[in-house]
Amino acid sequence: MKTLTKEQIEEYQQYFESLYKDPKIKRIEINDQHRGSNTYLHVCKVTRLAYKLAKRSNRKVDFKDLILGAMLHDYFLYNWRLDTKKLVLHGHKHPRIALENARKDFEINDKVANIIISHMWPLNFFIFHKSYEAFLIGVADKCVSTREALTSQKYKLKHREEELSIIFTLEDK
Ligand SMILES: [Fe+2]
Ligand SMILES: [Fe+2]
Numbered sequence: 001m002k003t004l005t006k007e008q009i010e011e012y013q014q015y016f017e018s019l020y021k022d023p024k025i026k027r028i029e030i031n032d033q034h035r036g037s038n039t040y041l042h043v044c045k046v047t048r049l050a051y052k053l054a055k056r057s058n059r060k061v062d063f064k065d066l067i068l069g070a071m072l073h074d075y076f077l078y079n080w081r082l083d084t085k086k087l088v089l090h091g092h093k094h095p096r097i098a099l100e101n102a103r104k105d106f107e108i109n110d111k112v113a114n115i116i117i118s119h120m121w122p123l124n125f126f127i128f129h130k131s132y133e134a135f136l137i138g139v140a141d142k143c144v145s146t147r148e149a150l151t152s153q154k155y156k157l158k159h160r161e162e163e164l165s166i167i168f169t170l171e172d173k
Helices: 008-020 022-028 039-057 062-072 092-104 112-117 132-150 153-158 160-166
Strands: none
Touching: 008 022, 008 062, 022 039, 039 062, 039 132, 062 112, 062 132, 092 112, 092 132, 112 132, 153 160
8 A cells, every 4th residue: 555645646636637627638528438428537437446546556656657548548539339330349449549649649658558558458358568557547447337337327317416526536535
């Protein structure tokens, strides 16, 4: 379990804020994810969970790479549920498209690039996680996606306010 200083917590929260308020990232709000959830809320949830997992672990983590990778892992910029052509093999293809888009719009290093491209492992079996951060985001993405897929739209709408009150903070209140 890591103990982050107050300054570090503030720094990571500000970095997260700069990303979720970024108009380029906010564009993904119009894209459906799983059952009544959109891609923007999805990546914020994945970021929170990956951050929590990273804090609980004893291994060294670059929190800024972790946060940037989590926020951009689904930066594919199309609504796969409405586009029948994109629906085909979306699960396999979208990490590469997300990476191409992320490279155009953001400065990303090799670690962040691998976080994005490998997040669907083991579906894309030969694209492995090359860092602990990539592994954590792979786990967080699967947990959040499974929960989104299994939760009814009715329940999500009922708890939307509650969800929105915590989704933009890395630390639990
Ligand atoms: Fe994805
Ligand atoms: Fe995802």
